[in-house]
Amino acid sequence: MHWLENSFGDIHAARLVLPHGSAMDPAHAAGLHQLLAGSLTRGCGALKAAAFAERIETLGGSLRSETNDDRLVLALKCVSTDAEQLLPLLLDMIEQPHLESEQVRLEQDLNLQSLQRMQEDPFAVAHEQLRLLLYGNGSYGHDPLGRRADLVAMKPDAVREAASALSCEAATLVVSGPLNDDLREQVHQRMSCWQQSGGDRPSLSSPPSQRWSGISVDTEQTVLMLGFRTLPIHAPQALALRLLQVHLGVGMSSRLFQSLRETHGLVYDVGAELALRELDSPFIWHLSTSADQALAALDALLREWAQVLQEPLTESCLQLARAKLRGQEALGRQTGAQRAERTALCLSLGLPMDYHQQAMKTIETITADDVQEAARHWLRRPVLSACGPSGSLRTLEAHWSQVLTGQPSAAIAR
Secondary structure, eight states, X not given: OEEEOOSSOSEEEEEEEESOOGXXXXXXXXXXXXXXXXXXXXXXXXXXXXXXXXXXXXXXXXXXXXXXXXXXXXEEEEEGGGHHHHHHHHHHHHHSBOOOHHHHHHHHHHHHHHHHHHHTOHHHHHHHHHHHHHHTTSTXXXXXXXXXXXXXXXXXXXXHHHHXXXXXXXXXXXXXXXXXXXXXXXXXXXXXXXXXXXXXXXXXXOOOXXXXXXXXXXXXXXEEEEEEEOOOTTSTTHHHHHHHHHXXXXXXXXXXXXXXXXXXXXXXXXXXXXXXXXXXXXXXXXXXXXXXXXXXXXXXXXXXXXXXXXSOOOHHHHHHHHHHHHHHHHHTTSSHHHHHHHXXXXXXXXXXXXXXXXXXXXXXXOOHHHHHHHHHHHSSSOEEEEEEOHHHHHHXXXXXXHHHXXXXXXXXXX
């Protein structure tokens, strides 16, 4: 447990991070840990579901519980005078969750509705297919919400069994707010009794051989996602790739925005995302465009990719990327809640508490050659996911097939 004292007023923010993300969903049970996370808010200890919600809301607190690929996160925010009542509830949720069948099924229905909304969004559909191309059906291969068939078949008993592993010594709790020695000691004593290991960490299989996915939808636009399976967050070249991502896809001054939208007018929206993970992280270049410009947009995207491999960034571009990354870091640590979240996630991943401060120093030593070397190593095997009208997809698939056989760029890894 770690307590961050701050000067943000009489507010307490807490993050309890557990090593039970969606990557640990069992085979044929995709969505289990997100269902568990949501169900944790439906009663614990002496409080039934309605009484639990009333306790949080009456005291003016906010609470969320959700999973990402790597972790299950409980987030609490409240005024300091209520922290003694609310902070122990986070531990009750882990130690004494109710997980009544009726409440689990209500959460299950909500997750199924969320999945349905995702299936109606071309961007979400393309992203889900890209996961499969990069990771297959295993860890990282599905959204934390899961897959519809798996979620429909899931039983409350499976959720209760997964909950039995939550109180583990690998849990990380970070509290930001005025120090309360008695409360800190109370929480520390309870968590010190958590002795379970947290279970075996997930592993990733080799990338699937398939490198194209096209999903036909009745829409006027086409979404394209060029994806790369890269490196874990703690890898030496992670910050170099992060600088490249910022250069390519952050803000209206970014390379992809300036080239594909401002100069060529090919896209409605374009960007690049690098979600740094405990295992191989996905680096995604994405765009949306009209169906009749999809092929031209893909060619332009591939030209940008080839340029990244063949030419180092200019010094001015590298300086701008550093400045943007420093700005993102500053914006991400303005509040006590943000500081607690970042610190908890770093500690849960085995990184030092001041990882972000160290990173800001390290980026000053990263050169354009370092960025290019990282790109050449990690961005050599692209996969392409597309969602749009069937006619557009046929054209794109044929062109992508030519790309994979060596045209138009010999830089592409076979």
